Amino acid sequence: MKILVLNAGSSSLKYRLFKDLKELVSGQIEHIGEDSGVKNHYEALLQVEKELTFRGQMSFKELDAIGHRVVHGGEKFTEPVKINDNVIEAIKEVSSLAPLHNPANLQGILMMRKLLPNIPQVVVFDTAFHQTMEPEAYLYAIPYELYEKYGIRRYGFHGTSHAFVAKKASKLLNKPLKNLNLITIHLGNGASVCAIKEGKSIETSMGFTPLEGLVMGTRSGDTDPEIPLFLQKVGLNADTVLNKQSGLKGICGQNDMREVEKLALKGDEKAKLAIKIFVHRIKKYIGAYSALLGRVDAVIFTAGIGEHSLLIRSLVCDGLEPMGMILEQERNKKNETFISTDNSMVKLMVIPTNEELEIAHQTEMALRDD
Known part of the structure; x- marks a missing residue:
């Protein structure tokens, strides 16, 4: 076909x-x-x-x-x-x-x-994969009628990517997806984390819009909800500031992680800070999603930064050993598929995403079921 x-x-x-x-x-x-x-x-x-x-x-x-x-x-x-x-x-x-x-x-x-x-x-x-979330995960604690009238809730994005790498992990681990609990981390200019329990998305970091969650290239990710209101009061366009001028770019002037890492190696303090903030946020989500899943079989890094930045992967995994997530530095440097040690209870993996292939596969399946 x-x-x-x-x-x-x-x-x-x-x-x-x-x-x-x-x-x-x-x-x-x-x-x-x-x-x-x-x-x-x-x-x-x-x-x-x-x-x-x-x-x-x-x-x-x-x-x-x-x-x-x-x-x-x-x-x-x-x-x-x-x-x-x-x-x-x-x-x-x-x-x-x-x-x-x-x-x-x-x-x-x-x-x-x-x-x-x-x-x-x-x-x-992109949102379909996350429609398996329960109400306690997708609803915000705002007046319920706002959900009913305007559809304000967590939708999540990057669903095609999260679905693809989860299926790929299932094959690599030689276990049915329904028997796996995974944390998939899509790190590109846009970034999100997904908790996948028995093959289904139960929580994801992006919300009503792609602005929520992780620090991104130009997006702030999680902020105090009062910040947009404050920005408007001081005469700034909150949408422009939080979506286009924040994230890595807002901290150090560069939205491409490759450039940020180069600046950090040269001693640029703001670039170092941007990396620390970026990594800190990812760790918070790994901890939170581990608690929701109860048991984690694998943590998967994907997309541009996740697939290629050994520095970011190393920093993210540093300190997670008590959670059974132990990075093997040589495997990480070689960009191997499995970058955890042999005795790591949780597998650490690098899986290149392919959203277009997943779309082609889903297109074929939809026509077969039609």
Whole structure:
């Protein structure tokens, strides 16, 4: 089965082509609608088809299915669904919860339906994996009617990534996912932690929006709820400050952890501080989620920082030995899959994420079940 996975952003379009779940080609078109010569997503999709044809892969008409990433599914979607008019309307309804992402994601869907009306399309939601959380985990202690009227609750994000690495860990540990308790740590420019009990998400660090939780590239993560109100009182835009000017960038001026580490090695005190704050927050969540899970079989690092920064992994694991999490420094330096010692009660693992492959897999499964 040939499946094209699309991730449409407001001014970009990422794509990957899979055949029988093996990647054939990938690419990205940026600056759509700006000075790139690509006016809109429709033209971008035509360019994707030209690129695939030029590389000798196929034309769109040879596709068996298309899988789309959509950031927010609200409470309506707990699994991937085949696209129809009702699904499109439902995505529009929850777009107010992800105004920067859902409308752009929807553009890719609408344009592809226009180009290929007879090819089945499936949407996979970032929030779906976390819909197994219980009310005590997803509800905030605010007036209940605000949840009923506006849908204010914890949704969680990066669900596709957390689901992928959990399944991969199951294979590597040679144990059914339903028998495993895992803490998955997605560390990129955006970052989140997930507690997975017997294969299901029971808690995650991102909340109503992707702002909550860990320190990120430009996002603050957890803050006192009064801070946004205070920022507004002193004439600052709270959304801009907390989403675009905070996190690593807010502390030391750099949002890329690779650059932060370079500065820290040169003795930059603010870069050192940024790393300490970043690591401290992760440790807090590991401790909290260990308490919720009761038993932890593995802690998994993934995404850009998690997969490549041996320094961050080392600092995060330092001091966790009493919890049965013992890092083996040489394995960590070699970036091995298992970076814990042989006698570590909890396995420490590095698993590269592949959200597009997970979308392709879920697309295939959704069509088989249809």
